[in-house]
Amino acid sequence: MEPRDATGDVLGNTATGDAIGDVPVGYSVAGYRISGLIGAGAWGRVYAGCSEADGSRVAVKVLPPGRLTPGQRRTLAELTRREIRFSRRADHPQLIRTLAVVTLRDPGRPALDGAVALVMERAERSLQQLLQDAEPGRPLPRAGPMLAELCTGLAHMHGRGWVHGDLKPGNVLLMADGGVRLADFGLTTELEGTHAYVPPLGSLDHVPPEWWSQRSGPRGIQLRPGADVWAFGVLAHQMLTGGLHPFLGATARARGLAAQAYARGVTPLRLDERLPAGWRALIADCLAVDQAVRPEAGRLAARLWALQSPPPRRWNRIGRLVTVALLAAAPAAGWAGLPGRVSPPPPAAPVAGALPPDADVPTALREPIDRAARACPEPEISPAFLAALLKAESGFDPAAARPETQEYGIAMWTPSVFKAWAQDGDGDGRKDYMSAPDAIITMGNYVCWLDQQLKRRGTGGDLHGLVAAGYRTSDKTVADAGGVPERVRPHVDLVLRYLAQYGG
Known part of the structure; x- marks a missing residue:
């Protein structure tokens, strides 16, 4: 009889080649064939694999059932339940996707x-590997945008009522397209009021000071979302300084003790002096001793995106375009071009899909449209495409409303859907679907995810049309239809007509 998982799906176990760890090369797990070991941790191993159907690459995390003490088995069972529960609900471009969860049934092994x-998206490498190869004192390439993307995913988790609980370089994955994903949800847990409860585990040099003072009760250690914000501050310092930790020490425990000394007021916070002022302030806020005053992840993400934007410009009295900011003195080697420290820019390269100057897009909307497009790595999500979507949805009317379908604002958001994806686009600390910047930045995030989903599903057709259809319906509806559903064809044609007008 063939092995099956808990839902009855055949798992298959034909193996060829030598064993690597516990899982042999060629072993088949839920339609994915193992090709080698990627790495091993205290609780399990991660293997490289590929789909038997289309050859797409995956990572397979295997959590073993045996060779553990009773206490370890209980802890592993709890970590497994947490990871499965969250992985099945996670749905965001900056969170690693779990494609399948199965229980292996193989009495012969x-x-x-x-x-x-757990079969998951496969990354190229981890942030930890990137930091190991970095030059101390120099920021990682694209450190600013990567931090902004990562914080956007963290804000999504917190907005949905989850705390990650183990944010560290090893749990940040770098994808082939250059994007970042937050991974490893074994300590991730739901908030109960203001707190969540996690096992007394975690990376000692990334846990906040309150972690050390909490007693572990029957349900674990109490944590708030601010624990993730503290860890994010440590992570940001490492990424912006080539791996340097903000608290000195030769070991993780020593660095944890240094963080406790800072929390008690014994030592001051000493951030790397090469950090630009804007980044120093942001990291210092994340590393506030009082977790109640650490910024919420949503507000932090808005600050991070603002640090990616160029300084505001205006025309002076004699008609020349000038930058309304004082240019800093010549930046230290390695910092030129990093957001937060302004240096005289080279001639700007044209942005793919940029809006032409004479397009009928309101001036006030151009900046958030451009910012939303730049945040997405997919080439289809350009300023011209987002503008075409907005014009087709509302005619650029921030007060547009279709009460009969419960759609409101410039991007025609359904409030419940907006809440799941909401971002603060104007930096006022609120997320409002009637705010044009909020609605536009959130639209950019959502259609970026749609684009990636449709590519993953292999849905054929023009991606601009498919994404426009998905925004009106869903990615599943488009995939099930094998293209643009007929009922939204007129709307999609309108989007494509506007896109052509904008030069997209």
Whole structure:
């Protein structure tokens, strides 16, 4: 009888080649064939694999059932339940996607029989590997945009009522397209009021000071979302300084002790002196001793995106375009071009899909449209495409409303859908679908995800049209239809007509 998972799906176990760890090369897990070991941790192993259907690359995390003490088995079972529960609900471009969760049934291999396997998106490498190769004192390439993307994913988690609980370089993955994903949800848990409860585990040099003072009760250690913000501050310092930790120490425990000394007021906070002022302030806010005053992830993400934007410009009295900011003195080597420290810019390269100057897009909307497009790595999500979507949806009317379908604002958001994806686009600390910047930045994030989903599903057709259809319906509806559903064809044609007018 063929092995099956808990839902009855055949798992298959034909293996060829030598064993790598516990899972042999060629072993098949839920339609994905193992090709080698990527890495191992205290609780499980991660293997490289590929789809037997289309050859797409995946990572398979295997959590073994045996060779553990009773206490370890209980902890592993709890971590597994947490990871599965969150992975099945996670749905955001900056969160690693879990494609399948199965229980292996293979009596012929006792080391695998009963193991849980999670099939996930496969990354190129981890941030930890990137930091190991970095030059101390120099920021990582694209450090600013990567931090902004990462914080956007963290804000989404917090907005949905989850705390990650183990944010560190090893749990930040770098994808082939240059994007970042937050991964490893074994300590991720839902908030109960203001707190969440996690096992007394985690990276000692990324946990906040309150972690050390909390007693572990029957349900674990109490944490708030501010614990993730503290860890993000440590991570930001590392990314902007080539791996330097804000608290000195030769080991993780020593760095944790240094953080405790800072929290008690014994030592001051000493951030790397090469950090630009804007980044120093942001990291210092994340590392506030009082977790109640640490910024919320949503507000932090808005500040991060603002640091990516060029300084505001205006025309002076004699008609020349000038930058309304004082240019800093010549930047230290390695910092030129990093957001937060302004240096005289080279001639700007044309942006793909940029809006032509004479387009009928209101001036006030151009900046958030451009910012939303730049935040997405997918080439289809250009300023011209977002403008075409907005014109088709509302005619650029921030007060547009269709009460009969519960759609409101310039991007015609349904409030419940907006809440799941909401971002603060204007930096006022609120997320309002009737705010044009909020609605536009959120639209950019959502259609970026739609684009990626439709590519993953292999849905054929023009991606601009497919994404426009998905925005009106859903990615599943478009995939099930095998293209643009007929009922939204007139709307999609309108979007494509506007896109052509804007030069997209």
